[in-house]
Amino acid sequence: MKILTGIQPTNILHIGNYFGALKPAVKLSQENDLLMMIADYHAITVPQDPKQLKENILFATAAYIATGIDPKKTVLFQQSQVPEHTELGWILQTLTYMGEAERMTQFKDKSGDNQKRVSVGLFTYPTLMAADILLYNTEAVPVGADQKQHLELTRDLAERFNHQFGKTFVVPEPLIPEHGAKILSLNDPLKKMSKSSPTAKSYVSIMDTPDVIVKKIRSAVTDSERTITVDDNRPGLKNLLTILHLITGESLVDIAGSYEDKGMKELKDDLAEALVLYLGPLQAEIRGLLENKDELQKIIEIGSREAHKLANNQIKIVKNKMGLL
Ligand code: AMP
Ligand code: TRP
Secondary structure (H helix, E strand, C coil): CEEEEEECCCCCCEHHHHHHHHHHHHHHHCCCEEEEEECHHHHCCCCCCHHHHHHHHHHHHHHHHHHCCCCCCCEEEEHHHCCHHHHHHHHHHCCCCHHHHHCCHHHHHHHCCCCCCCCHHHHHHHHHHHHHHHCCCCCEEECCHHHHHHHHHHHHHHHHHHHHHCCCCCCCEEECCCCCCCCECCCCCCCECCCCCCCHHHCCECCCCHHHHHHHHHCCCCCCCCCCCCCCCCHHHHHHHHHHHHHHCCCHHHHHHCCCCCCHHHHHHHHHHHHHHHHHHHHHHHHHHHCCHHHHHHHHHHHHHHHHHHHHHHHHHHHHHHCCC
């Protein structure tokens, strides 16, 4: 199967990104053709510091490789180095209805009270995401639950284009993991864990130090019940059990069962310890890779050249169908 996913290069990669998107993509890359995109054009829909952005692109590359992406097998590339993304993005904008774009809940969430001052790019970003996917005949897209609506738009645009201009695009499926598709904020478990949260207490970054991890997990908001149960009405607790499940592979019910005689404090201590042990080797690997930035840069360039070849084929087909070529 042909699979593509993208993650924005920011200086934080939290455990929601890691378990919701990155880890599932790595697993899929073992038996499928994966394209892994550093979504830098998406990142600039909100202001970025140029020096920091450059660092973040290299950090993202190192983090993907440390998680298990093999650049010899996977096309690991940088979105802005493949100009066909913006070309097809523009074309798809002309096929997208205002009403459709206005329904996107992520835009509403991200723009908040600031609707008049956010960039037009943030508003049209789902059409660029559709272009990312449709350029490569992608059949499936591993993402967290928050991207489901963008995938639906992508499918609608593929079908609309095929209907108007003749069969061109594969209509892609979202691949949303059963557990971990929506890791919740630690200090407000009614919201998802998010990079753009105003407080660092709400997430665990994969680069957090052991002390910080312990502090954040200990202060995670749960509830005042004493027993440990798997219950959708106890979202804070269920979130902690889910994270532990993602690390150990044990089922939520089994984990909860092992805390029959213990309480929330023990669960939090054990989770903090498990996270520290899990993230330690990953952090060491990332730091090691970041010592050789030239090598990382070379990997991105090779991957981007490969993506450019594939995308260039597809854009020619699209332009032909539309009468542009
Ligand atoms: P972003 O950081 O917005 O580029 O997101 C990268 C990937 O992580 C996307 O597939 C998201 O759906 C996924 N993701 C973001 N936040 C979470 C979360 N709290 N839980 C699970 N997956 C998430
Ligand atoms: N929009 C995604 C996010 O913010 C990132 C992304 C960009 C993406 N292009 C993509 C994900 C293509 C999957 C496929 O999380």
